[in-house]
Amino acid sequence: MLRRAHRFWRGEAASGYRFIAVPIILLGLVKIFPFAYNFVLSVTDGAFSGDSTFVGLSHFTHILDSPTTINALRNTIYMTTLVVPLGTLISLIAALAANESFPLRGLIRLGFVLPMVTSIVVASMIWELMLLPRGGLLNSALRIQGTNWLQTPGLAMPAVSGVVIWLIVGLNMLVFLAALQDVDQELLGAAEVDGASYLQRIRHVTLPSITHVILFVVATMTIAVFRSFGVIFVLTQGGPVQRTNTLVWEAYLSAFSYLKFNEAAAISVVMVLVILILTATYLKALRRHT
Amino acid sequence: MTIRPISQRRGDNAARRALIGIAVVLGVLWAIPLLWMAIMSVTPTEEIFGTALVPTQLTGDHFRVAWEEIDMPTLLFNSAIISFAAVIGQVLLAAMAGYAFARLDFPGRRPLFALLVITMMVPFEVLIVPLFLVVRSLPLLGGNDLLGLGGTGAVNSHLGIVLPNLITVYGVFLFRQLFLSFPREVEEASIVDGASRSRFFWTILLPNAKTAVVTVGILAFLWTWNDFLWPLVVVRDSSLFTTQIGLASFNEQFGTRWGPLMAGSLISTVPVIVVFLVAQRWFFTSGVRAGLKG
Numbered sequence: 001m002l003r004r005a006h007r008f009w010r011g012e013a014a015s016g017y018r019f020i021a022v023p024i025i026l027l028g029l030v031k032i033f034p035f036a037y038n039f040v041l042s043v044t045d046g047a048f049s050g051d052s053t054f055v056g057l058s059h060f061t062h063i064l065d066s067p068t069t070i071n072a073l074r075n076t077i078y079m080t081t082l083v084v085p086l087g088t089l090i091s092l093i094a095a096l097a098a099n100e101s102f103p104l105r106g107l108i109r110l111g112f113v114l115p116m117v118t119s120i121v122v123a124s125m126i127w128e129l130m131l132l133p134r135g136g137l138l139n140s141a142l143r144i145q146g147t148n149w150l151q152t153p154g155l156a157m158p159a160v161s162g163v164v165i166w167l168i169v170g171l172n173m174l175v176f177l178a179a180l181q182d183v184d185q186e187l188l189g190a191a192e193v194d195g196a197s198y199l200q201r202i203r204h205v206t207l208p209s210i211t212h213v214i215l216f217v218v219a220t221m222t223i224a225v226f227r228s229f230g231v232i233f234v235l236t237q238g239g240p241v242q243r244t245n246t247l248v249w250e251a252y253l254s255a256f257s258y259l260k261f262n263e264a265a266a267i268s269v270v271m272v273l274v275i276l277i278l279t280a281t282y283l284k285a286l287r288r289h290t
Numbered sequence: 291m292t293i294r295p296i297s298q299r300r301g302d303n304a305a306r307r308a309l310i311g312i313a314v315v316l317g318v319l320w321a322i323p324l325l326w327m328a329i330m331s332v333t334p335t336e337e338i339f340g341t342a343l344v345p346t347q348l349t350g351d352h353f354r355v356a357w358e359e360i361d362m363p364t365l366l367f368n369s370a371i372i373s374f375a376a377v378i379g380q381v382l383l384a385a386m387a388g389y390a391f392a393r394l395d396f397p398g399r400r401p402l403f404a405l406l407v408i409t410m411m412v413p414f415e416v417l418i419v420p421l422f423l424v425v426r427s428l429p430l431l432g433g434n435d436l437l438g439l440g441g442t443g444a445v446n447s448h449l450g451i452v453l454p455n456l457i458t459v460y461g462v463f464l465f466r467q468l469f470l471s472f473p474r475e476v477e478e479a480s481i482v483d484g485a486s487r488s489r490f491f492w493t494i495l496l497p498n499a500k501t502a503v504v505t506v507g508i509l510a511f512l513w514t515w516n517d518f519l520w521p522l523v524v525v526r527d528s529s530l531f532t533t534q535i536g537l538a539s540f541n542e543q544f545g546t547r548w549g550p551l552m553a554g555s556l557i558s559t560v561p562v563i564v565v566f567l568v569a570q571r572w573f574f575t576s577g578v579r580a581g582l583k584g
Contacts, residue, residue, distance in 0.1 A: 012394050012395055012396070012487075013394070013395065013396040013397065014396075015390075015394050015487040015488075016390045016394030016395065016396030016399065017396055018488075019386045019387070019389055019390035019394060019487075019491070020386070020387055020390040020391075020394075020396070020402070022383060022386070023383040023384070023386055023387035023390075023457055023462070024387065024402065026383065026453075026456055026457045027387075027406065027409075027457055027459065027462075029424060029453070030421060030424070030453060030454040030456075030457070031406075031409040031417075031457075031459060032405055032406075032409055033420070033424060034417040034420035034421045034424055035408070035409050035412060035417060035420075037420040037423070037424070038416075038417060038419065038420045041419065041420060041423075090316060093309065093312055093313050093316065094313050094316065094317065096309055096313070097309055097310045097312075097313030097314070098313070100306065100309075100310060102310050102314075104314075107317075107321075108313065108314055108317035108318075109317070109574075110321075111317040111318065111320045111321035112316075112317055112320050113566075113573065114321070114324055114563065114566070115320060115323070115324070117512055117516075117562045117563065117565070117566045118324065118516075118559055118562070119515070119516035119518070119533075119534055119558065119559070119562070120516065120518060121516075121518050121534045121537055121538050122327070122534075122537065122555040122558060122559055123323070125537065125538075125541055125551055125552075125555055126323045126324070126326060126327045126552070126555065127323065128541075129326070129330065129548050129551075129552070130323060130326060132339075134339065135338070135339025135340075137322075137326060166320065166323065169320065174573060174574065177574070197302045197305065198302045198303075198305040198306045198309075199305045223413060226413070226415075227413045227414075227415045227416075229415055229518070229519050230518040230519065230534075233518070233522075233538070234538060234541065248415050248416075251416075251418070251419070252418070252519075255418070255419045255422070256523060261419050261423065264419045265419050265420065268416045268417065268418075268419060271416045272412055272416055275411060275412065275413070275416070276411060279411050
């Protein structure tokens with residue numbers, strides 16, 4: 001008996017459990033359980049007390065009836081349409097250029113990449129300073145006076161989106177750069193010998209061979225927009241007149257300002273579903289292209 | 291097949307130059323905000339809203355004010371211990387889990403791994419509410435009873451801030467991927483020689499996983515140092531503020547004191563820029579690729 005126990009302890013399965021125990025308990029606590037608990041919260045009431053009551057889908061019908069949440073969803077989609085196409089395009093141009101050799105290439109590359117390691121809070125505060133209506137760098141540079149970027153309803157979301165683009169281009173440029181280095185050089189050379197121009201080579205050789213990476217960048221950038229919290233916290237707090245109120249901001253407010261934890265969980269579930277749909281679409285598109 | 295006429299080649303070069311030109315202009319625009327932060331941190335207050343791009347005189351006052359009034363030493367200390375714990379935790383725990391998932395066959399391995407795949411898709415921001423409730427109801431902490439009721443758990447403590455940052459699913463994947471390609475013969479040989487699996491893990495496997503260790507370590511540091519939402523949710527006392535929380539709260543209270551804010555921002559950005567410059571080669575080569583495949 002003892003010997004068998006001893007053998008088990010030395011065995012592979014036992015080693016497996018010993019190695020996995022601490023990581024899996026922690027993952028269970030901070031990832032797996034919260035993921036499941038989120039669904040439970042969204043269909044119950046009374047997150048604070050020990051006992052909770054099942055309320056069905058009433059939180060969902062409530063948030064889907066609420067103009068605030070619908071507005072937040074609309075704002076999130078609007079932000080996505082502003083950030084993703086432009087962000088992807090700039091990342092791609094930066095990567096294509098960084099893949100060529102020209103003077104000061106290292107410095108330009110650094111200029112694109114440093115924002116990626118800068119904290120979102122610091123970045124947002126710098127932009128807040130630069131966007132000030134009087135004396136801000138942007139207005140001075142554009143020679144316009146008094147335009148209040150962050151307090152004008154029509155301008156706030158484009159301004160916030162600009163800051164998000166500034167932050168995320170670096171990472172995506174690196175992703176594109178890694179992909180460009182894997183593009184078949186012989187194919188590019190053959191296209192050149194065949195008389196394809198630089199732009200034709202990009203269009204017919206380079207881009208088709210990195211389609212899967214473009215899909216990856218679009219998918220991860222969309223999710224990054226869904227996650228944008230710090231920029232909104234520092235720059236607009238959801239204003240003016242709710243024009244930059246996104247889903248993540250709405251969920252944060254519901255939970256930690258209004259203490260409606262269950263409603264916040266329901267908003268989170270909506271976001272989980274959107275993200276899962278996006279991921280599934282990405283994987284499907286990926287399969288079609290490979 | 292024809293050799294292209296010279297004129298066409300010239301057009302070719304023009305397109306290439308135009309693309310590089312656009313990228314250079316964008317790159318310069320991209321560099322301005324961080325430079326602006328640095329310039330403003332040494333510009334006297336009365337000149338911050340002046341028309342001159344470069345200050346006529348420099349001042350170190352903002353750094354003194356940031357150090358004393360934003361209390362940068364406390365903020366830096368809190369950020370440093372949390373980031374340090376996160377780096378150690380993420381590297382070790384991800385490596386251990388990665389080894390178990392890659393090499394050790396134990397009942398329940400597949401379903402556990404499938405669960406992790408699902409949770410990896412869901413960003414941290416979305417789980418903030420349940421995570422807060424979990425940290426709040428950790429038993430026997432912060433006045434809680436055995437069932438996790440009655441007190442505030444690990445809310446408002448270093449433990450509370452660092453707990454979700456101690457492990458990443460992404461890191462587990464990265465290590466698993468790397469360990470899958472490690473030659474099995476080496477493992478079998480060392481186990482036959484009498485070494486335990488733990489000994490093999492610590493003395494042979496981990497020292498041979500430098501790429502993954504560096505990747506997970508750097509990302510753990512950057513993420514935790516720059517993290518904002520979680521410490522914002524979990525911390526109340528200013529003595530526990532991280533640099534991000536401290537700067538944001540100073541900005542909310544004294545939003546017009548741009549000089550000290552920019553000085554504090556600069557101080558808090560120096561560590562990440564140093565890490566970036568030291569590991570620059572990694573960023574441009576293995577890092578992103580490893581991240582993509584992980």
